Amino acid sequence: MAYPATVRAIEAELERLAADHPDxxxxxxxxxxxxxxxxxxxxxxxxxxxxxxxxxxxxxxxREWAPPDALLSLLDRLLRAYEAGSDFVVxxxxxxAPARDIVYSEVTIAAADVKxxxxxxxxxxxxxxxxxxxxxxxxxxxxxxxRKNRRPPTGAGTNCMxxxxxxxxxxxxxxxxxxxxxxxxxxxxxxxxxxxxVYVGPSAAxxxxxxxxxxxxxxxRAEFYVDVHSFSRLILLPWxxxxxxxxxxxxxxxxxAWDGRRDGGLGGAYGEFIPQExxxxxxxxxxxxHDAILDGAGSDPRARARSDYTVQPGxxxxxTTGTASDFAAxxxxxxxxxxxxxxxxxLEIGMDTDGEGGFQPVPAIYPKIERxxxxxxxxxxxxxxxx
Amino acid sequence: MQLVRIAGPTxxxxxxxxxxxxxxxxxxxxxxxxxxxxxxxxxTDDALATLRERGLEVEAVVETAELSEQRSTLFAKLxxxxxxxxxx
Numbered sequence: 001m002a003y004p005a006t007v008r009a010i011e012a013e014l015e016r017l018a019a020d021h022p023d024x025x026x027x028x029x030x031x032x033x034x035x036x037x038x039x040x041x042x043x044x045x046x047x048x049x050x051x052x053x054x055x056x057x058x059x060x061x062x063r064e065w066a067p068p069d070a071l072l073s074l075l076d077r078l079l080r081a082y083e084a085g086s087d088f089v090v091x092x093x094x095x096x097a098p099a100r101d102i103v104y105s106e107v108t109i110a111a112a113d114v115k116x117x118x119x120x121x122x123x124x125x126x127x128x129x130x131x132x133x134x135x136x137x138x139x140x141x142x143x144x145x146x147r148k149n150r151r152p153p154t155g156a157g158t159n160c161m162x163x164x165x166x167x168x169x170x171x172x173x174x175x176x177x178x179x180x181x182x183x184x185x186x187x188x189x190x191x192x193x194x195x196x197x198v199y200v201g202p203s204a205a206x207x208x209x210x211x212x213x214x215x216x217x218x219x220x221r222a223e224f225y226v227d228v229h230s231f232s233r234l235i236l237l238p239w240x241x242x243x244x245x246x247x248x249x250x251x252x253x254x255x256x257a258w259d260g261r262r263d264g265g266l267g268g269a270y271g272e273f274i275p276q277e278x279x280x281x282x283x284x285x286x287x288x289x290h291d292a293i294l295d296g297a298g299s300d301p302r303a304r305a306r307s308d309y310t311v312q313p314g315x316x317x318x319x320t321t322g323t324a325s326d327f328a329a330x331x332x333x334x335x336x337x338x339x340x341x342x343x344x345x346x347l348e349i350g351m352d353t354d355g356e357g358g359f360q361p362v363p364a365i366y367p368k369i370e371r372x373x374x375x376x377x378x379x380x381x382x383x384x385x386x387x
Numbered sequence: 388m389q390l391v392r393i394a395g396p397t398x399x400x401x402x403x404x405x406x407x408x409x410x411x412x413x414x415x416x417x418x419x420x421x422x423x424x425x426x427x428x429x430x431t432d433d434a435l436a437t438l439r440e441r442g443l444e445v446e447a448v449v450e451t452a453e454l455s456e457q458r459s460t461l462f463a464k465l466x467x468x469x470x471x472x473x474x475x
Contacts, residue, residue, distance in 0.1 A: 002464070004461060004464065004465060005468075006465065006468045006469060006472065008472050009468065009472075063410075065461075138462075138465050138469075140462070141455075141458045141459075141462055144458060144461075144462075145388075145410045145429055147410070185401065185402075186401045188404065188413050190404070195404075196410070197404065197410065198404065229414070231412060231415070231427075232412060232414045232415045232427070234414055236414065314414075316414070316416045316417070316418070317397070317400060317401065317413075317416035317418075317424050317426070318401065318413045318416060320413065346414075348414050352390055352392070352412075352415065352427040352448050352449075353448055357449075357457060358390050358412070358427070358429070358449075359412075359429075360457070360458075360461055362457050362460050362461060363460070363461075363464065
């Protein structure tokens with residue numbers, strides 16, 4: 001399957017993986033079709049009962065073309081390595097663009113580690129959350145920047161289509177209630193259906209595509225989750241709604257006493273609570289993902305400089321609500337019965353500079369993006385397979 | 388359209404969402420100093436004019452012609468795939 005894959009090619013690849021590895025890989029059709037009627041499926045890789053549930057997703061934003069492809073090639077390499085009893089090999093890559101000629105080293109992950117991952121983890125991968133959006137984004141250069149799904153216009157007075165699925169999850173979705181005026185002005189979310197980027201939708205979890213993700217998170221009781229995006233070379237841990245703090249458990253997204261008083265990280269009294277142990281574990285595993293990408297680059301200092309991701313909380317300049325990864329993390333505080341500890345990240349792959357193409361890297365540089373996804377997620381899977 | 392980096396003080400940088408023709412990547416925000424930030428995004432000529440009117444600094448990362456060439460490469464492949472799929 002050559003990058004960038006069409007929607008149909010992605011679905012065909014999921015079918016092929018399940019057909020080629022019937023003892024290991026099961027394809028499941030998600031419960032909700034897209035607005036345009038597309039069936040959405042995911043695969044689960046499991047070699048033994050009782051594996052730790054891990055969930056990986058991509059393609060929630062239509063214009064981010066590399067993540068679904070890289071997730072599928074990760075599955076392909078993992079399954080082939082396991083069945084052959086061989087190492088997982090990330091090939092060397094030379095960036096041959098003029099004036100660069102940068103070499104990224106081959107990386108080998110031992111067969112024993114591959115075996116441990118596949119036999120200790122139950123890995124579900126929904127590579128393309130938003131097929132309608134991707135199909136539209138890939139329909140012409142004029143539509144290439146489309147980000148949302150393709151929900152038809154919602155009600156009278158608007159002809160505007162689409163919801164930002166990564167603002168639609170049921171976590172502080174009603175951001176105007178959640179923040180004060182300053183936070184409301186800063187938040188990366190909108191109630192305007194014509195907002196090209198961050199329309200939150202008509203209600204929390206209104207969209208079939210976000211419902212599919214929530215459904216798999218809950219039904220599989222995922223304890224480890226990564227949503228792969230592009231771009232910015234970031235490994236984002238919870239939370240995106242406000243600054244993290246570890247002192248006051250009462251300052252949390254469930255506490256209505258803080259409604260209308262949160263400022264979204266402007267330095268006010270409120271900070272989103274995250275238990276110290278949970279923050280430490282996110283930092284530890286995020287650092288392992290960072291190190292895997294950086295060490296995998298090899299010794300060329302230019303390759304290393306282009307492989308140096310940053311591990312940080314989701315909040316920087318713009319607070320966000322209703323995102324997939326924060327929603328996944330929130331389930332350990334909201335679900336009934338309570339979920340196990342949940343480790344959740346947004347992985348932002350690639351860069352705007354260095355010829356990496358931002359949302360849409362060209363095929364010549366794609367192997368560099370792909371290897372970073374594979375290295376980061378193999379480190380993540382190793383952490384999930386541990387203890 | 389160009390791929391650009393935008394820099395400026397916190398307050399106007401927080402209002403980038405209301406610039407028509409700007410598709411910026413929220414997570415690209417990087418703090419430059421106490422009150423200055425940098426963000427990357429795709430901007431039309433009109434959006435570039437708006438950003439400059441607001442006193443923000445704009446630096447081109449990928450110029451219009453190069454971005455167009457990249458899109459041509461990607462859509463040549465996709466158009467072939469779509470044509471083949473239509474015949475299947």
